[in-house]
Each structure stands twice: as structure tokens, then as C-alpha cells.
Amino acid sequence: MLTMTQINYIRNLYFNEGKTKTEISRITKLDIKTVRKYIEKQDFNLEISKPHNFGISILDPFKEIIDKWIEDDKIMRKKQRHTATKIYDRLRNEYLYNGSYRTVADYFKTRKKDIWNQSASAIPLQHKMGEMQVDFGAIQFWSKSELINGFSLNVTFPFSNAGYLQIFRGENQQCLFEGLINIFKYINGIPKKIWFDNMSTAVKKILKGGERELTDEFSRFKNHFNFDAVFCNPASGNEKGSVENKVGYLRRNLLVPAPVVDNIKQFNEALLELCYQDLNRAHYIKGDLILELHKLDKENLLSIPNTEFDPALIKILKADKCGRFTLEGKFRYSSAPKFAGENLRLKIGATEVTVLDSNLNEIVIHERLYGDLPKDVINWLPYLTQLSRHPRAIKYSGIYELFPCKITEQLKNLSEEKEKQIFKFMAEVTEDKGFEKALEIIDECLEKDISSLDNMKMYLKSKLDNYPKVESLKISNNPLIMKELSPNIGIYDALLKNLGEVN
Template structure:
């Protein structure tokens, strides 16, 4: 009952079905749970009737082996404690009734292509024909007689992997009924309850394997296991190209006086050296890279979505701060530092603060900010009070212990007898000293 009442707080399409309730009960109670799926369905239907919860169904369609259908669905998820109303890309294989999905924070072109690429690489092939609706990330314009102008990014992707794209007539979702059904199936069985995880990219890898495992069930028409039928699909797939497609959107822009740039209505930091200069933005589904005029990487950000409006990476600014150490306390970086490091910098004189920031920048460039902070905290704990001691501590932590080499002695070296010292003589010395 609690699961169903909690569903009132979740999106309408991201709530428990009877099958999902049955599966969760089996996962939680394992051998202790012996009720049949039919009993659970009957009980859940009764509860939903009491709670006045309605459900809908959909109708699948048949296609030859090797074809696929694609569509997005909406699902809420939580990454690192932040809630997103995201989107999940679904690909279904109507012949086998198999499918895969990938979760994203948007349904922009980078997410569409990144999701398809990840699925192609996971299944080891490319469907021969893929059906889409008229999503703006793929279709720029619908012309007379069913002709379509495709977006440049989608067209390049399609030509790279060699598949043929078909598009449904406007307002005719039934033409890709297989994936319409799969959108609901994935939501009910993979995104209920609302998923929570640390890293979206890693979670998407897990989703692909969960989809593989889900295929080890009977086809709804009784034709055998879905996984066996999917092998027939795979025999018809095209081979993957030797070189993977690089899914990125490139855009040139000018950094402001602080080295910050605008992209997709959001702000990203670059470097003080880029202030007032043109930079190139290389945006993927997960990351945004800022490159200089020679295409050298300045900094890499996690791409912002939802309510996120600004991403500030302070590493490129550390050297500038070392030249102006008194300004550190008034920057966002200072609030991100551990308390011990804040106290050390506040209690340091101008020169020590300046040198510590230089060393901190050097450590961060050599490894990362977390390793630099850990080294300075260890140095403070050991009583270090200057930048050189901090650097020595960092080197000790990150270089590790040197291997002990075996030494071969020549035959000319005589064998030494073991010698055990007698420490009783020291007792006699103590007595003679009058102690």
C-alpha cells in the first residue's frame, strides 16, 4: 500500500505496475515470498481501485529482423542528491521485442546521438532501418510528399553508421507501436522507484546490462526467449565502423573579462588567460570542454541542465590567485576549501600565503585538487608551516614507497657469522653510574 501511496508524489508515468510490485517483492523477500504473479496482480488491482489509480495499455507492431524503433520518454531521477526531470532514450527491436535504454538530463541532439552510439557499441552492431518520430533533433523540416530535411548532425551520424531512417507521419505514433510500448515498459520496470545514483554515465552502463538480462524472458507471443530472437536481429545488423562517431556540438564564442563563456543560456568558466579572447566550446551529452584558439583543452565541465546555471572550475585561476593572495578570501574557491586549509591560510603571512597558493596550483596541475587538498591537510597535521614542507609532503604521499631491489653479492664477499649482542652490559653501566 505504501508503494502505491508514495507513487502519488512521483510523475504519473513513473509509478508501480502490478508486475513491478511483484518483481520488487521477489527481490526484497526472495525465498520467503511465495505468492504467484496472478495473485499480486489481483491484489494490486484491488488496491488501485480503492485508491482510484488508473492504468493504460498499448499495442505492439511487427517488423522484420534487424529493424529498430526509437523514442524518448520522461523520467525523474536523482544524481548526487540533485533531482532531475530527465529523459530516457528507448530503442526497441520489434522482431524480438527486445530493447535498450539510456537515461539523460535532456533530449537534445547530443543526448540522442550519444545514446544511440552507446547502444550500437554495446550490441556490437547497427540496425539496418530505424524508425523515428519527427523529433526536432533529427528533422529540420517536413516537406511535401513525406520528404524531410534532416539536421546536419543527425545526417552525419546516419551516414557514418550506414543505417536507413524512416519517419512516422505527424500525429501517428501507432506507426512505431513497438517502441511506444517499450517506453512504458522501461519506465515501469527500470525507473520505479525513482532511481538514485552517483554518476549518470556509470548508471547508463549498468542500464544496458539490465536490459540484456531482461531479454531472458519469454516473448509475449510464445515464440521463445526474447534473447534467442534478438540473436536473429543481430545477424541482420550492420557491422560497426572502425572509427566511432564523435558526438559533439562545436560553437565559437568570446570569453568575458573573467574568462567566463555563455553556452545554451548557461555560464562556464575557462581561464583568466582567455579573458576577452575567442574560445571554442565542444559540448557533448555529459561534458562541455572549453578549448583555446589552437584547440588545446583549457578546462572540462560537467554539462549543466535543469536549474543549474553556472559551473566554475577554479584550477586555472589558482596561479592568478597566487599573485593576489589577499583576494582569495573573497572568491568562491575559498568557501570550497577544507576548514583546516582555510585556517592555515588565514593565519599565514602574505609571503607564506602566496607561496602556498603557488604550491597548491602546482599540486593540482600535477594530479587533481582532491590530492592537493589531502597533501596540505597531511602537512598541517604533521606540523608543516611553509610551502616547501607542504610540497615535500605531497611528493611523499603521491610518489609512494620505492621498490626494494634484490642485491646479488659476488663470491669474494666472506660469509658473516650471526652476532647476538648482550645488553646486560648496559645494566652494569647504569649501576656503575650510580642510578
Template sequence: MDQIHHIRDMYYQQDKNISQIASETGLNRKTVSKYVDMEDFNTPSPTPASEKEHESKLDPFKPLIEEWLESDKLAPRKQRHTAKRIYRRLRDEAEGFNCSYRLVALYVAEKKEELRLKKTEGYIPLVHHPGEAQADFGFADFYENGKLHHEAKYLVLSFPFSNGGFLQLNYGENMECLLEGLVAMFEHIDGVPTEIWFDNTRTIVTKVIKGGGRNVTERFQRFCEHYRIKAVFMNPESGWEKGNVENKVGYLRRNELVPVPRFDSLADENKYLLNRCELDMQREHYDDDSNRFISELFQENKARLLPLPSVPFDTALYTTATTDKYCKFTLDAGKHRYSASPAFCESCVNLKITSSNVIVMDKDMHEVVRHKRLYGEDHERMDWLPYLTYIARKPRSLRNSGIYDMMPKTMQIYMDNCESKERGRVLKVLAELTERTGFTSAVNTVDEAVRLNATDPDSLQSLYRRTYTDVPLLPPLDNNASIPHQKVIPFRNDLQMLDAALVKGGASYG
């Protein structure tokens, strides 16, 4: 009533029009018009219940259903009638039966509750509409560039009405993985589900409120508002309530992630998996009487999807971190450590975090360094290039900079053996090698230089080229080729004879 009063006050007292009120309140024009024109503000009287129950096509068959359910009281729990079994028996045994499965399922659920044939918290047949979806994570192994990601995560989005579903592989189960996976699937199907069912995962839900409410994170709330998604949360420890996606998680793992996937790029693999899921829909729905394909039913899903917003949603997390004296910072409650740059020693840095990268930025939000995001037992990511480039300008301060202590032991030995005047050039060479093929290649080159006691920059570059640069092999000389004979000039300390042989009447030198 406070809002209604506010609307009417703006219209009648402040002389604002419908459009202005709708803009200021964020309400629909029709809603504003309704309350502006309303004349009856009496408390609505309760509507009397209908004395006659609504007739149903199922009425002639209800006694038979009740008989079967009554007999179930004496049967073992696992051998009692399900709604599906009753529907099929009616179809096969009851003459004139032409009701839908949905109608039967609703009545069976009602009668089972009445006859106490199921627990108070039993499995209720759920009816799903086109456009509704369910989301959940599963776990599976995969290899990326030869590296095993053990029990990594994958996100599944299923559509119970059609039994269609999609998956996206992820490194973990954080907010960035969730949002990036959902956005990728929205863009693939060119639409947004009207409603998505979720677990009460800590990634999304900060608190379960007594009475069924949920406190969710601000980022997730913004995501749902951006795409106009209605988020529905299951009762705690009641995963069966979204059984479609629970089953789809196992189905997609068995059919799309066996054998263990091996690939070079996670992004490319995820695009491939979206297309694989499309192909999987070319099969009959397991519970559709007309034997329609999942792909055909999924078109009904797509017809009910919300349109994609005109502005894309930025799924990255923007935050800050404080670096230590080694210019490093930690994330994930101190579990994972990353390097910044010597220019940000014991200071605050801006971070942009995605599911795969941690990007360090300066105060103007310009990228300083980019790391692959750490998961699991991996502890530290170190980018040596900013450190080597920085200290190369001040080589005399190497031992006192803190960077020296972070260097591998062989590199410390190498730098100690370098002459002071050469140290700056050596550090520049190491920075160049790091930029070309990574810090590991620079360390391997230094190891070889220490073994050979080659401490100058030119030798360092030569060793690197020998190890990491493709040097073409020259073909062997042809032994059969004719080699001209050398002319022998007799010479016995007689310069005039030598002059005569070389000049042959040429220039005279007095």
C-alpha cells in the first residue's frame, strides 16, 4: 500500500504523467495505470470454494488406480506402482483410456500422500515447462597440453522438459567457472532460460534463511538481474529435487568424457563439447509417447527462452591484493601465491580474475602481468620477466633486492661468477631468453653455462641458440668433386722471386 500511495501521490499531487512515474519507480506502465485508475480499495473478500469438483477425464479410472495403490500396501517398497507404471497399465489394460501422463502422475501423487504410501519427504513427480533449466557441477579428469587435471569440474545445464543438456569443462567450481560456463551455453543456444534450479552451494548462497529464503552473493544477484533469470534453490540435502540434471551429469560423463579427454586448448574443447551435445539430442526422448526426438522437444524449449541482453555480462572478478616485500600476493585464503612486479613492492595491486587467469593491473587498470590461475595443490605462479627487466637496470643492487634470494641456486652461482660490469648485460640476456621461451629455458641455459664456466653474455646467447634454436644441418661435401691443385711457388728468402710470382709484371713498388 505504501507503493500504491506513492504512485497516486506522484500522479494526483505532483502532476507527473504515467511514463515519468514508471521510469522513476521502475514499474510497468500498465501497473502504474492500474493503481492510478483504481477506485476500490476494500479488502478483498475470500472467494468461496466451488461446491462441485471439476470433472476430469481421469474420473472413470480413479477407482482402478486406488485399487492398485491399496494393494501396494502389502507389496515390498521397491515393487510398488510408480506413476509411470500406472499410466502404462491404464494404457494397456483400461478400455477407453486416453488421458495424459501428467494427469495420471498428479493424481497418483495426491493419492499416495492420502494413503501414506510414501514418506512425508518423498519424491513428488515434478512437472517442468519449456524454458526451465537445472544446473549442477560434476567432476572428471582431463589432460590439457599433457598436464593432468585430476577431478576437475564440469558444469551441466539441463532442460527437463526436453531432456536436452550441455556441459562445459572447468578447472574448478568457483563463481567465475559457473558464470563463464552459463554464459557460453546461453550464447550457444542463443537464449536464456526463464528459470534455473541450483543447489545451495557456497559459491552462490551465503545463508539459508528459515522459511525457505536465501541470501545470495551480490555478483550472482547482478548476473540473474542482467539475464532476467529466476533462480530457484533446492531444499538442503535434497538433490533429488533436480533429478534431471543429476542424471544428466552422469550421462554426459559416461558418453562425452570417456575416454579421458586430451586436448591443447580448453576453450576449443568446450566449443567442441557444445556441438557434441547438440548431436546427442538426435535420439528419442525416454518418456515421450509420440516417440519424438529430444532435438524436436528442445525447439519448444528454445521458443520459450528469454533473449540475450544487448550488453554482455563481465563474468570476471575485480578485486585488490597487498603484495609483500618480494612483490607477491596470495589468493584463496593464502593457498595460492602469485608474483606482481618489483614496481609494486609492499603495495596494493588491482586484480582481474577469470576462471583461467589472474591478471595484475596498475592503478590505471593497465595490465602488468598475467598468470594462469592456480587450482588444487599447485602453490605458486611466478613471472620472472618483470623482475629480470627491472633489476637489469640496477645490476649492482641485485644482492640486496630480494630478487636474488628468489632465484634458483644455479642462477645465483652464475651471477656471483659474473664480472660486475657484465652483470647488467647478462640480466638483459636472461630477460630476452625468458620472453622468448620461458624462464625454464633461461635456467637450463644458465645450468649449461655454469657447467662450462662460460660467464659472458655472448656465451650465454650461444648456448641458448645451440639448445633451443633450430640450426640447419649442412650437407656433407662431395668427395668426388674435383679440387684444384695448389700452385707451388719456389721461395728461398728471395723477395724478387716472390714479387715476380705475385705481380707478374704488374705494378712496380720502386
């Protein structure tokens, strides 16, 4: 299987330099079938693997030693620095390394490029119809009564000065991919050339001579949509000045005052419409309407591939004893108690984290967490449903660690059957009204010693229906009042007598 770098080279020769498949086969010394496979390939989605055993490289214990030797070479004369052969010989003689020379040479080559990083050379700036520039900018918006520090993904077409905007909680790879895909679909095409700065989501490192080593994920994205990625020189924002200016313009005109965003995906759809309406104004230099100039951009776009691209990041993580897992070292998510200690497959998108089991079945979908402080998010339904069926598993599940202390103490004093009833009721209320409402009702029921399922349901119904309270009848002991309330039986005698006379 070829590396992404090799695939990029083959596709560049064919699509950008006009080489034939036969010529590419001769240049790369690859079989013509292999060349044809990667030229005609349209789907660069990453497949989610089933569980398998991951091997450990024999070189792993020696990598820190090699890194130190390469780092120490920075102060040495060029002719006295390590070569791959010298490192291999030292490892064998000094550390009894018994692996292959090729393993050492491949690692040395990669690490030396990382440690001896060089600045890129200049890239000429030239824009044509249909070319696009990309950049992130800092923004704020309201969500659930909280002011969020977020980011805007901005694109502009320098030829027409048309610009589009998408907002996200972060500026990670999934936000970049999802935002660009949304824009590609909206304009119904792919720019042939897209300009980026050296964002870490796309560039792994800058090589000598101005070449970039791209991340595998960005290479898959680029190859799937078949555009040519161009990167600016470091600290040279003027090379993509069009989008630099557009970041501020779109923020001032579309995001002031700070908008209220209940659903980011829906808001982004509306933003694209607002951006399109903004094109109905004159170009600041050319005088023509931006909308008309943008039509020329669109005439020079590539077609959108038939195969959808999934921008999600795929990860495999082990769940803790409560079935939870942690991302980015500070955000903890739930799965279900039965997956405690097992490997979970995660699809991490810009706004959602989807949890899959070993058969790739969906367990739960969470809103993706962002921010500087640690946070937890729990979908309670899988926990409560599981425990209502298997109450004996409660004390082994770790579920009590996730409840408020007051409720935990009350539950521990109940019988197994009552616990089962309560968890079943809690699962039903959580699915219908949410976990916070379920906790509120359970707390009140426990305080009133209500623990049977039917009685809890009746109590909930009375709460939701807002039954009016009936005031109790107050009887006075005052004999005068009691006397006034005494019935006059003679009235009934008279009625009965009259009734008899009629008959």
C-alpha cells in the first residue's frame, strides 16, 4: 500500500502536470495498475477498523536515545554528525540492539527532518478565477445563556471578493473539514487551488526548499476533493490578504451583535444564505457586482465527488470502570456501564462525538465539549435502562459515583426490588423529560417514602398536571355556630305528608 505522499505525487503528475498513466508508471517505477488505481480513486474516507492487536516496534526502547544523538549533533561540525549507519552500529555495540538496519534508517531519516526543521522558501502569489483562500478568526456567540469564545472559518475568492463564513466551537481539523464541505456543497463545486496558512491541522512540518509534509488526514481530504493545496510562507499573512480582510468584514457585518446559536449546524446553513445575499454589491476595485464576478469563479470549479467524505476523526479508547472515556486530557464522556473496561471506537466530529461498540453499532451521541476547563457529559439513559434490568449490578457499576450524594445515600438503604423500580422509573422520566427532572422527582419520592413504580408514576402525573390543592374543612367548636347549623327535620315531614296526599 502506498503512502499518502506517494499518492499525492502520482495524482499531481496526472492532474496538474498532464502526464499519462504510462509515463507516470515509468517515472515512479510502479505497476500501471497501481497508478490507475490511485488516479481513478474517488473515496479517501478512512475505514474504521475492527479490533486487532497492535504490535510494538523493536526500536521503541531506543528512540529517545536516537533523538538525543540527533539533537546533540546540532553543535557538532557537519562531518562529525551521526549517519544512519553510525547510529545503527552504536545501538548494536552499546545497547545490544538486534533489529534491522532499515528500521533504524527509516526512523533516523524522519526524526532528523523533524529536529532539523528549516524555513520554507517563497511561493509566488497568483490568483485566477475559482481560486480560494482559507483562514480561521476568533469570534463570540451566545449558546444556552453562555457567551462562547469560538472561531469562524472564513473563505474568500480573491478574483471576485466573494466570501463565506461558518462558525464552530474550535479550530480543529474536523471544524476545518466540515466547514469546507458545507461551502463546497453550497457553491456546488470545488476550487482547483486553495490557499492555506501553515495550520497544524494540515501541515505536519515544513521541509527544506519550501515543501510541506501534510498530515495524513488532510492528504485524504485533499485527494478526495482533488484540489491543489498551496501554503503561504511562515509569518506572511499578506500572501492571503484577501481572506485576512474578509475575516474582519464578515465578523463585523454578520456577527455583530453576538448571535444566539441554539444549533450550530442550522445556524451555519443560515449563514451561507446571508453570505450569498452580501454578494449583491459592487467590487471595491472592478466596479462590477461581486455576484456577477463570482459566477465566473463558479464556472471554473471542479465537480463534487459522488462519494460523501466523512470528516470525523476515528479513535479507539478504553473505557474506565464506569464506561467513560476522556478526550484531550480534560473532557470526559459516557458510553454505557456494560462497556466498562472495553475498547470503544469513537467518531469525533466538529460538533458531535459518536460512540461505537466493537461491531460498529452506535452506543450514544454526545455534543462535543470545548473550553479550557475540564468537563463531564453523561447520557444517563443507557446506564439507567441497564440497571433497571440488572439491579444486582448496581453496586459493581460505579453508578453511585455519578449521582448526587444525597440520592446515593437514600438509594443504598432500599431493597433490591425497590431499587429496580426506581431505576426503571428514572429511565422512563429521563427519556421523556431529561435526567435533571428525573433526579428532582426521585428525590421528592424518596423524601415521601414513595418507591413503588405505580405510585411514583401517579406522583409524577400530579406534578406535571399541577393538580389544585384542596383546602381541608375547618369545623368550629363554638356551640352557637353548631346550633345554627342544626338541621330542621320538620321540613322533611311536611314534604312527605304532602307527597302522601297526592298519591
